[in-house]
Amino acid sequence: MQRNIIGALYMYDEIGIKPNYSELERRYGVSRQTIKKYHVEGGKVLKERAKRVSKYAKHKDEIEELFSTTSTNIIGAFEYLKEKYNYTDKEFNYNGFKWYVGDEGLREQKKRKTHLRYETKPGDQLQIDWKEDIEMVSRHGEVFKFNLFVSTLGYSRLHNWVYSVNRTTEDFIRCLIEVFNRLGGVTNKILTDNMAVIVSIKNGYKKKHKIIKQLENDLGVSIGLTKTRTPETKGKVESANRFIKRLYAYDGNFEDENELITIIKKINSDANNQNNRTTNIPPIELFKKEKEYLSMLPNKLMLDTYISNVATKTVPNTLLVSFEGREYSVPRSYINKRVKLVPIDNELYIYYNTELVVIHKISNKKFNYKQEHYATGLKGTLTKYSDDEINEMAKQNLELLGEIKYGK
Secondary structure (H helix, E strand, O other): OHHHHHHHHHHHHHHOOOOOHHHHHHHHOOOHHHHHHHHHOOOOOOOOOOOOOOOOHHHHHHHHHHHHHOOOOHHHHHHHHHHHOOOOOOOOOHHHHHHHHHHOOOOOOOOOOOOOOOOOOOOOEEEEEEEEEEEEEOOOOOEEEEEEEEEEEOOOOOEEEEEEOOOOHHHHHHHHHHHHHHHOOEOOEEEEOOOOOOEEEEOOEEEEOHHHHHHHHHHOOEEEEOOOOOHHHHHHHHOOHHHHHHHHHHOOOOOOHHHHHHHHHHHHHHHHHOOOOOOOOOHHHHHHHHHHHOEOOOOHHHHHOOOOOOEEEEOOOOOEEEEOOEEEEOOHHHOOOEEEEEEEOOEEEEEEOOEEEEEEEOOOOOEEOOHHHHHHHHHHHOOOOOHHHHHHHHHHHHHHHOOOOOOO
16 A cells, blocks of 8 residues: 555656645545655655553553552452542453553563362362451551451352451351351361461371360361461462452552451452353352252351350440440441340451441440441431531530540
8 A cells, every 4th residue: 555655656756746645545545644744755654653552551650559569469450440430341441451561561470380279069168268467558547457267168169258357266266157157058178277276286296276176066067277388288268369469459548447348348249250260150150059068057046155255236226235334336227136246355346147247446435436327327317417517416426425434
């Protein structure tokens, strides 16, 4: 095409006529400006073109910051930005984003190790692990140090993550019971590593703690331990780490502990609804089959005995439930519902059935309202006021309540 255009221009020059750029544009489908440049340059083909600017380029600084200040991976950065700016799938495509990141050299690719796969029958095995000592900062600068109890079903690869501040034996039991409650049944086996909360090791000999042995009997499950420094034998739960890395994209970008827990739940749900790399099927779909093979849960009252000082309360109209003489708030939607209060170290976990409703710091204050709970309570009765007015009233009232000492 270019050769034909240059030939036509040469012909015009030979007969001494000014080229008809419009006619050449119509004939060859090339803009008259480009044809004119060919003519001015003496027939040279102009190869220099303006580089097309990627639609992802405007986020380059933010992508670099995510990779440099957090431990997130490419898909974690992609989903964070897509959600932050409310992009549609058409506006913000993962394959295009991944290509842009690689083309700009924004992230080094890590080498992967190859391990043998261990396949299990439906309902046979639950792999568990701790993602330890995670530290994240809210947008207000508050530091949260926590752990994730990570579990993965061997057959369906269904993940369940439980937020936990500590990693005691009691925390392990609480988290494991919560996972089985979510699943609605119990597997035949549990596979984990040599957690100190499960066993003591002396002179190379492993001995399970007495309460762990009792838990095995009551659940009807066998807890197996992997060999030291061989995490690949529970590779299915280890594979959850690539999803957990998405959490770091939110470092410095969440409001409080409740929002952090909500983000964890969302990423957990996303992981279960995406095609697994091995099965190429979403875990949530395979779980529909695996659930049929789970054993029945033991009596709920019996399981509750494993968690010390558990109390059950009905939520009154004040939204406050009592624990050791102090009052702690829950959202308005739980009025007249029975909630369970589980103290773990210096925090009070409040559950509705198997759902974690809220976590309070155990304090010496008589009233322990969270402002968002108090505001929703006011909103239910003071309907003529705006949200801003309700929030301001909630703030003022809670400041007043803070002056009321225990016992008065």
